[in-house]
Amino acid sequence: MTKIFGEGPNQVKALDDVSFSVEKGEFVIVVGSSGSGKSTLLNMIGLLDRPTKGKVFIDGIDTTKLNDGKISAFRNKKLGFIFQFSNLLNDLTVLENVLLPRQIGGTNGSAKKDALELLQAVGLEDQINKRTNKISGGQAQRAAIARGLVNRPSIVLADEPTGNLDSVTSMKIVQLMKTMAKKLNQTFIVVTHDRKDFSDVDRIITIIDGRAFEGEQPTELEMVA
Numbered sequence: 085m086t087k088i089f090g091e092g093p094n095q096v097k098a099l100d101d102v103s104f105s106v107e108k109g110e111f112v113i114v115v116g117s118s119g120s121g122k123s124t125l126l127n128m129i130g131l132l133d134r135p136t137k138g139k140v141f142i143d144g145i146d147t148t149k150l151n152d153g154k155i156s157a158f159r160n161k162k163l164g165f166i167f168q169f170s171n172l173l174n175d176l177t178v179l180e181n182v183l184l185p186r187q188i189g190g191t192n193g194s195a196k197k198d199a200l201e202l203l204q205a206v207g208l209e210d211q212i213n214k215r216t217n218k219i220s221g222g223q224a225q226r227a228a229i230a231r232g233l234v235n236r237p238s239i240v241l242a243d244e245p246t247g248n249l250d251s252v253t254s255m256k257i258v259q260l261m262k263t264m265a266k267k268l269n270q271t272f273i274v275v276t277h278d279r280k281d282f283s284d285v286d287r288i289i290t291i292i293d294g295r296a297f298e299g300e301q302p303t304e305l306e307m308v309a
């Protein structure tokens with residue numbers, strides 16, 4: 085899959101012939117330097133933008149064949165998103181925010197029960213009726229994780245989910261994502277600058293200048309005592 089932005093001399097090849105597949109339940113992190121193409125890759129997988137060339141298959145479905153109308157319903161059903169800034173709506177409570185993806189999808193029979201279970205799993209059971217501007221950054225990211233999981237999506241996508249948190253809170257959020265992934269056999273694809281926060285993961289994909297490589301690439305320069 086290739087993604088080119090702009091035209092002519094201003095053209096940027098943000099992704100260059102990237103191809104890989106991810107199995108159900110895998111916890112994958114995507115690393116690479118600033119501008120290498122990580123967010124572009126996540127936006128392609130998240131169906132927020134379309135590739136210039138190539139295809140993205142989710143659960144065996146060729147998403148390039150979905151028209152713009154169908155794609156948002158598909159995205160809501162199959163994908164969960166966690167962003168760097170939790171992107172919660174401040175006018176709503178924690179519980180209402182977590183319920184949002186379910187209301188859009190129109191399957192709310194067991195929605196509240198599922199949302200409450202997830203909020204308990206992320207340790208927010210005593211915060212559910214608070215507005216989201218009254219909770220901490222770490223709590224907001226916990227709520228965002230619950231929201232990302234509430235539809236039981238095929239894939240949860242996270243772009244720098246700990247980028248806005250201190251290192252202790254980051255570690256807790258990473259641990260929480262990993263625990264939830266195991267518990268629910270949930271596929272995660274997480275973009276991060278801080279590979280070390282993640283310790284053991286199923287898989288690492290390194291992006292260098294728009295190209296994807298399996299595993300961690302050796303650092304060019306390292307100094308040790």
Ligand SMILES: Nc1ncnc2c1ncn2[C@@H]1O[C@H](COP(=O)(O)OP(=O)(O)OP(=O)(O)O)[C@@H](O)[C@H]1O
Pocket residue numbers: 089090096097098116117118119120121122123124125
């Ligand atoms: N909408 C856009 N229009 C034009 N160029 C873009 C657009 N989005 C990204 N790019 C370019 O594509 C390349 C990859 O950008 P991308 O945002 O994917 O990098 P990144 O790895 O996520 O970086 P960071 O770690 O800083 O978030 C960069 O050269 C960037 O300038």
Ligand SMILES: [Mg+2]
Pocket residue numbers: 122123124
């Ligand atoms: Mg980025």
